[in-house]
Amino acid sequence: MGTTETPPAADGAADETDAAAAGSRLSTAPEEERGQAVPGSFGGVRKPGAFGYAAWAARETIGWARWFWRQLTSMRVALILLFLLSLATVPGSLVPQTSVDAVKAEGWRKSHETLGPLYDKLGLFHVYSSVWFSAIYILLFTSLVGCIVPRTWQFVGQLRGRPPAAPRNLRRLPAHTTWRTDAEPEQVLAAARTLLKKRRFRTEPGSDSVASEKGYLREAGNLVFHIALIVLLIAFASGQLWKSEGQKLIVEGDGFANTLVQYDDFKSGSLFTADDLKPFSFYLDDFEATYERTGPQRGTPRTYEAHVTYHEGADGPGRKATVKVNEPLETSGSKVYLIGHGYAPVVTVRDGQGDVAFRGGIPSLPIDNNITESTVLKVGDYRTKDGKKDQIGFKGNFVPTLDLKTGTMLSQFPDLDNPRLVLTAYHGWLGTNSGTPQNVYQLDVSKMQQFKDKDGNPFAQALKVGDTMTLPDGGTLKFEGIKPWATFQISQQPGNSTALAGAVAALAGVAGSLFIQRRRVWVRAVRGKDGHTVVELAGLGRSESAKLPEELADLAAALQADAPPVTATDAPDPAESAESADPSAASEGARA
Amino acid sequence: MIAIAAAANENLAHISNVLIYSAMAVYTLAFLAHIAEWVFGSRSAVGRTAAAITTEAGAARAAAGASAQGGGTAVLERPKVVTRAATGSRDVPDGPGAAGTSEKGDVYGRIAVSLTVLSFLLHAGSVLTRALSVQRAPWGNMYEFSTTFGMTVVGVYLGLLAFKKNVRWLGLPLTTTILLDLGLAVSVLYTESDQLVPALHSYWLWIHVSTAILCGAAFWVGACSTLLYLFRDGYEARLVEGRTGAGLRRYLDELPQDRRYARFKAKLALRTDNPMSRLPAAATLDKLGYRINATVFPLWTFTIIAGAIWAEAAWGRYWGWDPKEVWSFITWVAYACFLHARATAGWKGRKAAYIALAAFGCYIFNYYGVNIFVTGKHSYAGV
Numbered sequence: 001m002g003t004t005e006t007p008p009a010a011d012g013a014a015d016e017t018d019a020a021a022a023g024s025r026l027s028t029a030p031e032e033e034r035g036q037a038v039p040g041s042f043g044g045v046r047k048p049g050a051f052g053y054a055a056w057a058a059r060e061t062i063g064w065a066r067w068f069w070r071q072l073t074s075m076r077v078a079l080i081l082l083f084l085l086s087l088a089t090v091p092g093s094l095v096p097q098t099s100v101d102a103v104k105a106e107g108w109r110k111s112h113e114t115l116g117p118l119y120d121k122l123g124l125f126h127v128y129s130s131v132w133f134s135a136i137y138i139l140l141f142t143s144l145v146g147c148i149v150p151r152t153w154q155f156v157g158q159l160r161g162r163p164p165a166a167p168r169n170l171r172r173l174p175a176h177t178t179w180r181t182d183a184e185p186e187q188v189l190a191a192a193r194t195l196l197k198k199r200r201f202r203t204e205p206g207s208d209s210v211a212s213e214k215g216y217l218r219e220a221g222n223l224v225f226h227i228a229l230i231v232l233l234i235a236f237a238s239g240q241l242w243k244s245e246g247q248k249l250i251v252e253g254d255g256f257a258n259t260l261v262q263y264d265d266f267k268s269g270s271l272f273t274a275d276d277l278k279p280f281s282f283y284l285d286d287f288e289a290t291y292e293r294t295g296p297q298r299g300t301p302r303t304y305e306a307h308v309t310y311h312e313g314a315d316g317p318g319r320k321a322t323v324k325v326n327e328p329l330e331t332s333g334s335k336v337y338l339i340g341h342g343y344a345p346v347v348t349v350r351d352g353q354g355d356v357a358f359r360g361g362i363p364s365l366p367i368d369n370n371i372t373e374s375t376v377l378k379v380g381d382y383r384t385k386d387g388k389k390d391q392i393g394f395k396g397n398f399v400p401t402l403d404l405k406t407g408t409m410l411s412q413f414p415d416l417d418n419p420r421l422v423l424t425a426y427h428g429w430l431g432t433n434s435g436t437p438q439n440v441y442q443l444d445v446s447k448m449q450q451f452k453d454k455d456g457n458p459f460a461q462a463l464k465v466g467d468t469m470t471l472p473d474g475g476t477l478k479f480e481g482i483k484p485w486a487t488f489q490i491s492q493q494p495g496n497s498t499a500l501a502g503a504v505a506a507l508a509g510v511a512g513s514l515f516i517q518r519r520r521v522w523v524r525a526v527r528g529k530d531g532h533t534v535v536e537l538a539g540l541g542r543s544e545s546a547k548l549p550e551e552l553a554d555l556a557a558a559l560q561a562d563a564p565p566v567t568a569t570d571a572p573d574p575a576e577s578a579e580s581a582d583p584s585a586a587s588e589g590a591r592a
Numbered sequence: 593m594i595a596i597a598a599a600a601n602e603n604l605a606h607i608s609n610v611l612i613y614s615a616m617a618v619y620t621l622a623f624l625a626h627i628a629e630w631v632f633g634s635r636s637a638v639g640r641t642a643a644a645i646t647t648e649a650g651a652a653r654a655a656a657g658a659s660a661q662g663g664g665t666a667v668l669e670r671p672k673v674v675t676r677a678a679t680g681s682r683d684v685p686d687g688p689g690a691a692g693t694s695e696k697g698d699v700y701g702r703i704a705v706s707l708t709v710l711s712f713l714l715h716a717g718s719v720l721t722r723a724l725s726v727q728r729a730p731w732g733n734m735y736e737f738s739t740t741f742g743m744t745v746v747g748v749y750l751g752l753l754a755f756k757k758n759v760r761w762l763g764l765p766l767t768t769t770i771l772l773d774l775g776l777a778v779s780v781l782y783t784e785s786d787q788l789v790p791a792l793h794s795y796w797l798w799i800h801v802s803t804a805i806l807c808g809a810a811f812w813v814g815a816c817s818t819l820l821y822l823f824r825d826g827y828e829a830r831l832v833e834g835r836t837g838a839g840l841r842r843y844l845d846e847l848p849q850d851r852r853y854a855r856f857k858a859k860l861a862l863r864t865d866n867p868m869s870r871l872p873a874a875a876t877l878d879k880l881g882y883r884i885n886a887t888v889f890p891l892w893t894f895t896i897i898a899g900a901i902w903a904e905a906a907w908g909r910y911w912g913w914d915p916k917e918v919w920s921f922i923t924w925v926a927y928a929c930f931l932h933a934r935a936t937a938g939w940k941g942r943k944a945a946y947i948a949l950a951a952f953g954c955y956i957f958n959y960y961g962v963n964i965f966v967t968g969k970h971s972y973a974g975v
């Protein structure tokens with residue numbers, strides 16, 4: 001099999017280095033430095049005296065620092081950090097997070113007496129702002145910066161450089177083809193160069209060959225991707241630091257102005273100040289909800305629509321808008337989301353003297369999916385029949401659809417099919433002036449007595465709209481009507497568009513990085529012993545790819561127009577039998 | 593309007609159910625046909641080739657080398673390109689496929705593929721009628737996700753076959769997975785066809801969920817390929833050491849009785865070497881797994897971005913560490929890990945394969961685990 005052209009063994013080694021040069025700088029990935037895993041003493045010989053010591057210590061420190069930096073920016077450490085990042089992300093999905101659901105997190109902490117405090121110490125209730133999580137991603141991003149900067153310079157160098165000259169033995173490359181032609185070598189090379197240029201290869205002529213390279217966008221894409229990750233991180237971080245997010249419950253007909261005091265509940269990033277709230281206001285004109293009437297998912301909400309009138313700025317003109325679940329209202333740099341709804345029974349309370357002590361809607365909190373609500377009303381300014389000062393507290397449920405046949409007082413459907421307000425009443429001291437802030441949705445009855453009816457049972461009554469309940473002390477509560485309410489989340493998050501831009505750049509970058517192949521193609525044409533010109537084409541990619549041989553075949557076919565092959569008449573060609581036994585032939589399907 | 597929608601066109605929903613059961617029946621037949629393919633394949637002469645493979649491969653390499661030396665290849669048609677395997681790879685050729693060299697096995701394999709096409713059509717019909725019955729994208733709950741996911745996996749497989757890729761060996765794992773997936777869907781996850789809750793009313797549903805399902809289907813193919821790579825790689829390693837067939841038997845005879853684990857492994861190898869010898873080469877499987885994962889990675893990135901945009905519209909923040917988001921992120925980072933591993937010395941090959949499998953595990957956990965065990969904003973998906 002071995003022919004006279006077989007190169008001597010000594011040449012084999014030369015070919016290896018030759019081939020290595022051909023493949024050099026085909027990517028900007030950091031060099032693998034296996035030998036460097038263990039640092040030596042960087043200081044070298046220590047000269048006597050304080051000065052000698054200082055110089056030694058400086059060399060040592062710098063040596064270690066450089067070693068550390070090289071480790072940190074190596075592919076292996078980046079890999080480990082990525083791996084750690086994915087591991088560290090897990091607990092946040094399994095342990096309730098304060099930032100996601102504070103109530104649930106608190107509940108979990110309380111119900112796990114031993115684990116609770118331990119988890120607290122480990123920061124498991126706020127994984128994504130914990131020290132260890134931050135440490136991992138900060139190290140990872142430091143590594144990333146340390147990786148990108150040199151790679152960018154290297155890439156700029158590569159863009160300025162030329163493709164490396166053809167290795168001596170093109171047959172050693174992963175894909176190659178060859179034929180003989182009667183065309184002159186110079187002609188073939190000129191044709192090859194034109195062809196490669198037309199296919200957007202960057203070409204470089206050599207003495208008997210043409211070198212070419214293509215696919216620089218792969219590296220560019222990879223760098224863009226990694227840089228975009230940094231942009232994303234910065235956008236996300238700034239969003240977290242300056243964001244504000246508050247909630248407000250608004251009864252139909254009422255309004256909201258964007259100032260801190262108006263929020264029911266407000267969270268903000270650590271660099272946010274109240275001045276950052278942009279002025280605007282809106283009114284809830286009307287709220288519409290529809291529910292599935294039949295079928296297994298009866299009661300599931302189908303549409304929620306809040307019709308609002310809003311004013312941009314301090315006193316802009318009123319504009320109408322509809323806020324839906326996926327369609328927030330955008331105004332003055334804020335977004336207003338619809339996040340919940342319920343009913344507010346509207347009542348009028350008169351005291352024992354017949355004077356109005358309260359009039360309005362009582363926003364009540366839903367306790368189940370059919371919007372059974374718990375209702376609490378505190379009336380602080382109240383006089384009894386005898387003119388004595390007193391305080392009254394009402395407590396009970398609002399039920400949008402009561403069906404007594406079911407034997408429960410729970411609502412059977414979320415719409416207002418058969419609404420009832422079921423209340424009992426207390427009198428005494430509400431505790432509202434005691435200094436501690438009070439929850440409007442809870443009645444503290446520790447200093448109050450429940451009213452009793454004539455038989456001495458606790459006083460309670462179920463009211464239809466229009467009904468009036470008369471308290472034993474002469475006061476009344478009239479159920480006037482029902483108004484829906486909606487809760488809105490008002491958020492301001494700077495950096496959203498930066499994050500989006502970063503994400504899109506990352507996407508484009510990674511697609512370029514993974515779909516574009518960087519490859520080199522060499523063409524050599526020399527006059528052979530028999531007087532014909534021997535043309536050789538060879539290709540090298542960063543990884544073995546089925547596309548490269550295909551492309552090479554394409555190029556060869558195109559080049560044969562200018563350098564038509566001559567049929568070999570001498571010795572039978574061993575290649576024919578070799579081709580069929582070529583191991584790669586059988587697997588071509590899967591490699592494509 | 594709502595009343596009409598609520599009626600939810602029960603007829604169509606019923607047809608959808610009939611179709612899915614029919615599809616399952618035909619998948620079962622395809623599954624059996626694939627089993628027959630493997631069984632007949634094992635009786636074929638493949639066993640013989642096990643030892644011969646290495647020598648054949650050696651011969652092939654020598655021949656290829658010779659052709660490279662030959663210089664004047666006579667090519668008049670499309671030029672023949674000679675390829676060389678990367679240094680260090682084993683250069684073992686692909687196996688002949690599940691049917692081995694058995695013609696009967698091959699016939700069964702073809703029948704299996706035809707049956708798979710038929711059941712795919714039934715399956716697709718079921719998904720389509722389900723969608724029509726509710727007049728929306730059929731991805732409102734876990735039942736619908738699972739049936740669509742299964743359909744997409746089969747679609748990806750048939751697509752690869754249609755593009756003449758060498759993936760028929762996937763048939764058996766594929767039909768097995770589909771039967772499990774659909775079995776789970778119709779029994780545990782079944783949900784009557786119905787409308788969506790308001791939060792799911794968005795065109796992002798189409799974009800985000802469809803790409804998520806497509807990614808999962810392709811990741812599945814990648815993971816299968818990677819898993820089989822690990823087995824086949826072990827087989828090839830033994831092949832090179834001469835520890836297959838008779839060599840393995842001799843090795844087993846010489847192993848002391850107390851080396852239980854080694855004996856167990858050897859016995860297992862004895863049983864599995866025959867099917868292993870029919871699989872594509874480890875290098876081929878490895879490459880296919882990499883190609884698919886690398887191709888899907890940008891799409892998965894897009895899926896997450898689309899999800900974030902939707903979350904921004906629906907909930908007021910594009911990223912809130914909701915469990916579903918967390919696990920998509922973990923899956924993403926895990927696949928990034930895998931891609932990095934392929935570019936890091938000492939991590940190529942088996943280690944990278946383990947990472948790829950772990951990454952797929954994250955995807956599956958996100959899909960079943962998070963929906964079932966963890967509650968979050970995505971849990972209205974009606975498990």
Ligand code: HEM
Pocket residue numbers: 027028029030072073074075078082140141143144145147148222226229510513514889925927928931932935
């Ligand atoms: C922030 C976390 C990171 C993520 C999510 C990430 C993701 C990725 C992805 C998906 C690829 C695949 C693209 C390809 O194969 O061409 C890649 C490639 C690459 N990454 Fe990262 N990366 C991260 C950090 C880093 C760091 C810290 C380094 C520096 C040590 C680094 C260096 C590289 C290099 C050199 C490649 C190209 C490998 C190749 O040429 O195949 N990456 N990265």
